[in-house]
Amino acid sequence: MDEAEAEKASTPHGAWLRDWAERLGDTGAEEIGQANVGMFRQRRVLGTLRPARVAQVREIVASAPPGVALYPVSTGYNWGLGSREPVADGAVVLGLDRLRRVRRLDLDIAVAVIEPGVTQGALAELLAATPYMVNVTASSPHTSIIGNALERGVGLRRQRCEDVAGLEVVLADGRLVRLGNWPDERGRMVPYRHELGPGLMPLFAQSNFGVVTAAVIRLLPRPQALTVIRLTFDASRLARAVDELRRYYGQRLISGVLKIYQPVGDECWAFCCVDGDAELVACARELLMRRAGRSGLFDDIREHAGDDELHEQLQCCLGGDPRLNERVMERWFGAGAPGVDGNPDQGFLFFLPLLPFQGAAVAEARALVREIAAETGTTWTPTVNAISPDVIDLVVSCRFPKGAAAPAHQALDLLYSRFAAAGWRPYRLDVEHMAASGPPDLLKRLKDVFDPLGVIAPARYEPREGPVVDNAARGVCSP
Ligand SMILES: Cc1cc2nc3c(=O)[nH]c(=O)nc-3n(C[C@H](O)[C@H](O)[C@H](O)COP(=O)(O)OP(=O)(O)OC[C@H]3O[C@@H](n4cnc5c(N)ncnc54)[C@H](O)[C@@H]3O)c2cc1C
Secondary structure (H helix, E strand, O other): OOHHHHHHHHOHHHHHHHHHHHHHOHHHEEOOOOOOOOOOOOOOEEEEEOOOOHHHHHHHHHHOOOOOEEEEEOOOOOOOOOOOOOOOOOEEEEEOOOOOOEEEEEOOOOEEEEOOOOEHHHHHHHHOOOOEEOOOOOOOOOOEOHHHHHOOOEOOOOEHHHHEEEEEEEOOOOOEEEEEOOOOOOOOOOOOOOOOOOOOHHHHOOOOOOEEEEEEEEOEEOOOEEEEEEEEEEHHHHHHHHHHHHHHHHOOOOEEEEEEEOOOOOEEEEEEEEEEOHHHHHHHHHHHHHHHHHHOOOOEEEEOOOOOHHHHHHHHHHOOOOOOHHHHHHHHHOOOHHHOOOOOOEEEEEEOEEEEOOHHHHHHHHHHHHHHHHHHOOOEEEEEEEOOOOEEEEEEEEEEEHHHHHHHHHHHHHHHHHHHHOOOOEOOOOOOOOOOOOOHHHHHHHHHHHOOOOOEOOOOOOOOOOOOOOOHHHOOOOO
């Protein structure tokens, strides 16, 4: 019997956990023992409970014995950042993947009310033949919408938190609250992203103040026409190409999230989405290609020709269809979503800093990534995701043999420290580098208001002493 099993058998926590496991039945509880594709230290986990109804979530949260912490996850596929590992040891994972009801799909107002286990693939399928689509990410169709939105993940159209108009939250005492904008009994609502008065919804993203059991998700009009143009250029022209693309983006020649891939070699690819009314697309496409040609920066300018899988995948995602993404999981990890974490060979890490949308910054960031990769003997690739005309989410990722995780993690530590020294901090964190950046006293007081006994996800985006996020360097004054 290992330590966790012994604890389960002998303590009051153990009795509570056993009781819930029995009540939830075979599929409602899981054996302890988990792998994560990032090869982060495996946390000591007391068990996993998988309620199937919101009422059960409320009861579990309200009945948690003193000292028991719950770590909610939606589908738990937070790959590269810790997957479903809790931040702190000793938690019970609260898997919400069995809450998978689409409670409402309103194609007049263009919203879906969904639960945490609703995957982006499932919602995309429901919307397939409709005039609306959901903002999908490049991750597996089996990943959640709610978990990703709570992490402020990035879809192909916009940052996922922009999709959220309402949240249903179970608070630490088991109370259920609805925040933001919800359909009334006749289905009337306005899918507006803000609340009247202080915004409470954002407090539940990247925090540990509650368990989200549903969300109102804003849908996007399906464009009448959509094309993706790939611009190829040499990395030596990266800064100039980024500045040129920023101009196109700012003048709305490009829509959605502009992606610029910088694989290990010197060839970079920018994928530019042109969409909307069919005539508008025909004009904008010509204009974009002409401008790109005249700039002299791009060696190859082409629309999808059927010979580039990445081009095809992005085009599908921009049209609200994430199905092709699963190919990447299979190619990289030799397994579909459920097998990614446990795959025997391939590890995977993310580092996600924000940059200003500036060529010089992107080129400097690339040099920094290459320097750290060379120093540690690892391979990291930065991908630009322009999420607005002024902000870039730089997705820096590493695939490594699971047997050689140490240098990859050493590189990850260096990325955090050297990017911070350059003035660029991440917008989203992995389980080993979890520290919120707000004033610690204020964050602690908010935690006391929402969860005084520390039931929910201890250490997730909590303030922490140490240099990872340095408030002083950000100009935050002590009171
Ligand atoms: C090849 C590849 C491509 C990827 N592409 C993208 C991409 O384009 N964009 C992107 O953003 N990510 C991407 N990812 C990362 C990741 O797979 C996705 O972000 C994925 O959606 C996260 O997993 P999930 O949806 O299961 O969220 P979860 O793992 O369930 O949730 C993430 C975290 O949010 C919190 N949380 C979740 N649900 C709740 C809840 N109900 N209440 C309270 N807290 C909760 C938990 O702390 C949890 O750890 C990619 C990964 C890979 C390997």
